[in-house]
Amino acid sequence: MIAEVMxxxxxxxxxxxxxxxxxxxxxxxxxxxxxxxQKILVDYYGTPTPLAQLASLNNAEARTLVVTPYDKTALKGIEQAIRDMPNLGANPTNDGNLIRVTLPELTQERRKEYVKIVRTKGEDAKVHVRGIRRKAKDDLxxxxxxIGEDEIARADKELDSLTRAHVDAIDEALKRKEAELLEV
Known part of the structure; x- marks a missing residue:
C-alpha cells in the first residue's frame, strides 16, 4: 500500500x-x-489544434523560423495564432505558401521580463509538486x-526527500534557463 502511494x-x-x-x-x-x-493553438475549422499538427517548423536562420503548413487553407489561422501569441513580439509574414517568423533582437529589459516569466512558471511547477506531496500525505x-505509525513516519520522511529532489530538479532547470536567457 505504502509502496503504491510512493x-x-x-x-x-x-x-x-x-x-x-x-x-x-x-x-x-x-x-x-x-x-x-509547441503550445500555440490554431483555430482550424473551429477546433483549437496544436500548431505542430498543422505545420512543420524549421530554423532558417538564428532568429528566423519557417512554418510550412500541411494544408494551405490553414495559413491565415496559423499566422493569426502566431501574431496573437503573448511574449513573442514577432510579426509573421505570409507569402502564400509558408510563414516566416523573424524574432526581434532581445533587449536587456526584455530578457529580464522573460526571467520573471520563467521564475513564475518555476514557482507554479513547485506548487504543483507540493500539491502532489500533500495528496500522497493524505493517502498515507x-x-x-x-499500518503502524512507524511505517507511516518512515514513508513521510521518504516522501519529503522525494519532494525535495523534485523541487531541486525544477530549481536546477530554472537556473539553466535563466542563464540561457541572460546570455548575450
Whole structure:
C-alpha cells in the first residue's frame, strides 16, 4: 500500500518536472526555436489544434523560423495564432505558401521580463509538486489504521526527500534557463 502511494507520487512528480522543463522551453531566448511554438493553438475549422499538427517548423536562420503548413487553407489561422501569441513580439509574414517568423533582437529589459516569466512558471511547477506531496500525505494518513505509525513516519520522511529532489530538479532547470536567457 505504502509502496503504491510512493510510486504514484514519484511518477506524478516526474511528470510535473518534465512539464516545467517543457514550459521553460516555450520562453524564447536570443534564437528561434521550434519548441517555442509547441503550445500555440490554431483555430482550424473551429477546433483549437496544436500548431505542430498543422505545420512543420524549421530554423532558417538564428532568429528566423519557417512554418510550412500541411494544408494551405490553414495559413491565415496559423499566422493569426502566431501574431496573437503573448511574449513573442514577432510579426509573421505570409507569402502564400509558408510563414516566416523573424524574432526581434532581445533587449536587456526584455530578457529580464522573460526571467520573471520563467521564475513564475518555476514557482507554479513547485506548487504543483507540493500539491502532489500533500495528496500522497493524505493517502498515507488514511492508511494509519491499517499500518503502524512507524511505517507511516518512515514513508513521510521518504516522501519529503522525494519532494525535495523534485523541487531541486525544477530549481536546477530554472537556473539553466535563466542563464540561457541572460546570455548575450
Amino acid at each position: 510510486a504514484d507520487a514519484g511518477t506524478r512528480m516526474d511528470r510535473a518536472v518534465e512539464a516545467a522543463k517543457d514550459d521553460f522551453a516555450t520562453v524564447r531566448t536570443g534564437r528561434a526555436n521550434p519548441q517555442m511554438f 494518513d488514511a492508511l494509519k489504521s491499517d
